[in-house]
Amino acid sequence: MIQPVRRIFVTGVAGMIGSNTARALLSHGHEVIGIDNFWRGTPANLKDLASNSRFTFRHADLISDEDWHRDMGAQDGLVHIADIVAGIGYVFSNEWQVFQRNLLINTRVARAVSERQPARFVYLGTACSYPQQMQRSVESSVLAERDKFPADPESGYGWSKLVGEIEFRLVTKNIPTRLDVLDLHNVYGWPCVYRNATAQVIPSLINKALTATDGRLHVWGDGKQGRAFVHVDDVADAIVRVLGYEGPESTFMIGPGHCTTIAEVARLIQQHPGVRIQEIVFDTSKPTGDIGRFADAGLAARELGWQPRVDFRSGLHVLIDRVIEDRG
């Protein structure tokens, strides 16, 4: 494992994965310097971290502010989590903006890596960068690391994440920095955005279920589309593990080996005791995205000793508890 004294820079620290990653790294004895511009993450997500003497926060925009990496050294690590990520409605109505901002963020981070040459660099990629033809059915859409190329992602978001990876591979080619990429499936957990346009499918469904006034939960699409949902605690665990990894692989698929359909998610939400929904209604006029995908995480299991541990139903119900508490 990595030396406990290593200092890790975490971009996007105020977001869902970033804040939980910072917590996991601190609990392993590391020092964390977190960076965020609060585009989507919030100061409230960092409240419990502020009192930790090994945590420092830098309010900075990765695109326009070059000061965030001023003291990054050759012994440090960088976990690059920040980007524009959102639910499918937002991503498809703002495709160019999402693409452009992510390219800008990543190219600035690449420059920082080239100048500072940290010992370790972890980049979070996504299953959305994998070919759309492989995501056409719920039953047979298993994705493994080798499937990424030839590339044909469905959205500008998927392309932006992939172009970022290519730039990071180029920048680390001739410097001592080691790059590892974790390709994540759909991540859920607390804290998350659940009531604005950027909310992703699970928080958005939970919010709809909690605010429905007619006892009906309206679901986008026919509900048959599926995703491999992975809990944020499992993602933070994968990040901690890959930072200590010294082996030959450098891309890992992170997600469970099965798909859960959106209709099943809606039913599980309906079963929560705090939810009052009598009927689930499917709106086929709305976008659904890729039909299905799930992970062959065999490489992560073999090389990192990683496997998803949080049971989906329990993780989902705890998240609903947190949203209910947050709504007050």
Ligand SMILES: NC(=O)c1ccc[n+]([C@@H]2O[C@H](COP(=O)([O-])OP(=O)(O)OC[C@H]3O[C@@H](n4cnc5c(N)ncnc54)[C@H](O)[C@@H]3O)[C@@H](O)[C@H]2O)c1
């Ligand atoms: N959430 C998922 O389902 C999922 C799935 C696959 C991959 N990922 C990847 O995981 C990462 C984080 O996801 P998340 O769910 O935690 O998202 P999030 O939106 O909660 O966190 C991203 C953070 O980046 C910050 N940010 C955005 N632009 C910035 C900028 N210019 N400068 C500084 N900070 C900036 C946001 O304010 C936010 O706090 C992303 O790289 C995403 O592509 C997420």
